[in-house]
Amino acid sequence: MTLIPQGAFGRTALLIAGLLFVNLLVYLFVTAFMVVKPNSDILMKQMANQMNALVIHEQNNVAPEVIEQFEQATGIQSFAFKQALGEGFADAVYYKSLSDQLSSYLGEGSEIRIEESDKAYYWILHPKQKDIWIRIPSIRIDYWTYLVPVFYISIIFVLSILGGWIFAKQLHRPLKRLEVAAREIGRGDYPGKLKESGARELVAVTQAFNQMAKDVHQLEEDRTLLLAGISHDLRTPITRIRLASEFLGEQDIETKNGIIADTEDMDAIIDQFISFVRDGRDEAAQDVDLNQIIEQIAENNVLHHRDITTDLNSLPKYPVKILAMKRLIGNLVENGFRYGKPPVEIASRFTAGKIIITVSDHGEGIPDKDVERLFQPFSRGEQARTGRGSGLGLAIVKRIVELHHGEIELHNLSRGGLQVTLTFIPDITSNKL
Numbered sequence: 135m136t137l138i139p140q141g142a143f144g145r146t147a148l149l150i151a152g153l154l155f156v157n158l159l160v161y162l163f164v165t166a167f168m169v170v171k172p173n174s175d176i177l178m179k180q181m182a183n184q185m186n187a188l189v190i191h192e193q194n195n196v197a198p199e200v201i202e203q204f205e206q207a208t209g210i211q212s213f214a215f216k217q218a219l220g221e222g223f224a225d226a227v228y229y230k231s232l233s234d235q236l237s238s239y240l241g242e243g244s245e246i247r248i249e250e251s252d253k254a255y256y257w258i259l260h261p262k263q264k265d266i267w268i269r270i271p272s273i274r275i276d277y278w279t280y281l282v283p284v285f286y287i288s289i290i291f292v293l294s295i296l297g298g299w300i301f302a303k304q305l306h307r308p309l310k311r312l313e314v315a316a317r318e319i320g321r322g323d324y325p326g327k328l329k330e331s332g333a334r335e336l337v338a339v340t341q342a343f344n345q346m347a348k349d350v351h352q353l354e355e356d357r358t359l360l361l362a363g364i365s366h367d368l369r370t371p372i373t374r375i376r377l378a379s380e381f382l383g384e385q386d387i388e389t390k391n392g393i394i395a396d397t398e399d400m401d402a403i404i405d406q407f408i409s410f411v412r413d414g415r416d417e418a419a420q421d422v423d424l425n426q427i428i429e430q431i432a433e434n435n436v437l438h439h440r441d442i443t444t445d446l447n448s449l450p451k452y453p454v455k456i457l458a459m460k461r462l463i464g465n466l467v468e469n470g471f472r473y474g475k476p477p478v479e480i481a482s483r484f485t486a487g488k489i490i491i492t493v494s495d496h497g498e499g500i501p502d503k504d505v506e507r508l509f510q511p512f513s514r515g516e517q518a519r520t521g522r523g524s525g526l527g528l529a530i531v532k533r534i535v536e537l538h539h540g541e542i543e544l545h546n547l548s549r550g551g552l553q554v555t556l557t558f559i560p561d562i563t564s565n566k567l
Contacts, residue, residue: 150298
């Protein structure tokens with residue numbers, strides 16, 4: 135698990151939030167060193183000047199009436215230590231940083247304390263008058279006023295984050311549309327023309343994607359038309375060959391049977407071509423219980439005296455293209471009888487929010503290295519190389535599974551035989567079939 139978002143939207147939003155946070159730190163840093171510190175230096179310099187003036191007055195024995203007038207005019211008073219304790223000095227707080235700053239103007243040993251009572255007072259000790267504390271009146275600070283800039287900064291920060299989120303969302307929305315459309319093309323669907331909006335670069339990418347999707351769709355239609363045309367045109371000569379074989383005499387019975395078997399193989403191959411081309415995309419989806427389709431396929435095989443068993447548990451309804459799903463399960467059962475050994479077993483269950491259907495046989499299974507390859511068109515296993523078929527069976531199955539937003543897995547059983555597992559998740563049926 136990582137704290138860094140993996141999506142473009144999350145990373146863009148995090149980047150904007152990070153930049154805003156750094157901007158806030160820079161603002162506070164600049165304010166501290168360009169505004170607060172210079173003002174503090176000016177204040178300490180003024181206090182140092184006032185302290186020096188008072189010390190000069192004390193050393194030159196200024197007339198008491200002049201000192202009294204000075205105190206009345208400025209509010210600045212001097213107290214002996216014991217007297218200062220009764221005047222609020224005991225409640226004053228020592229500030230080392232300010233004392234160090236004041237020492238740079240008055241000399242080492244300067245000390246400043248701040249008292250906050252009815253008003254604010256600065257208590258200052260001059261290094262040349264160690265027995266006298268000078269009290270300078272000031273304005274009491276209302277700390278609630280500090281909340282005003284904090285409030286403004288918070289508003290700006292929230293609005294900036296909101297703006298960044300909107301910007302990231304605007305940037306992400308076209309990319310999300312491209313992702314969804316790319317998945318549809320991967321399933322063989324045509325998503326239609328995407329809206330070309332947003333930044334210039336995104337518009338260019340969307341235009342290129344629309345052209346690519348159009349070309350892929352046209353290529354798919356041309357391929358479908360080509361395969362359908364070839365398959366249809368091949369049936370005419372095959373039919374003539376089959377009809378001609380019927381006129382062969384009894385002395386050519388072996389040749390006749392061979393021709394009939396070959397034409398039936400060719401018919402089966404053509405049927406697979408047509409099934410591969412028409413994978414059921416144009417068929418309307420219906421909510422059905424998959425057990426009903428399994429039961430129909432099992433009954434048809436029983437009528438042909440095939441050894442097939444079922445173990446069906448209750449399933450929720452799932453939207454499927456019925457003919458395509460029948461072709462899917464029917465192909466798996468047919469492969470079980472043709473390339474495996476009976477009995478063929480079909481089981482269904484609903485667990486952990488998933489519909490799981492398994493089709494297994496009692497044959498020899500397949501090499502593990504062939505599992506993925508067998509899903510490719512025209513790929514055939516060792517047992518199928520000498521038999522009928524074109525190698526499209528599992529390719530058709532996989533296309534139909536993906537059309538229904540499912541997954542398919544092949545694995546060998548320990549008792550012998552191959553098991554095919556189909557998995558469908560009802561929660562994602564909101565996707566268009």
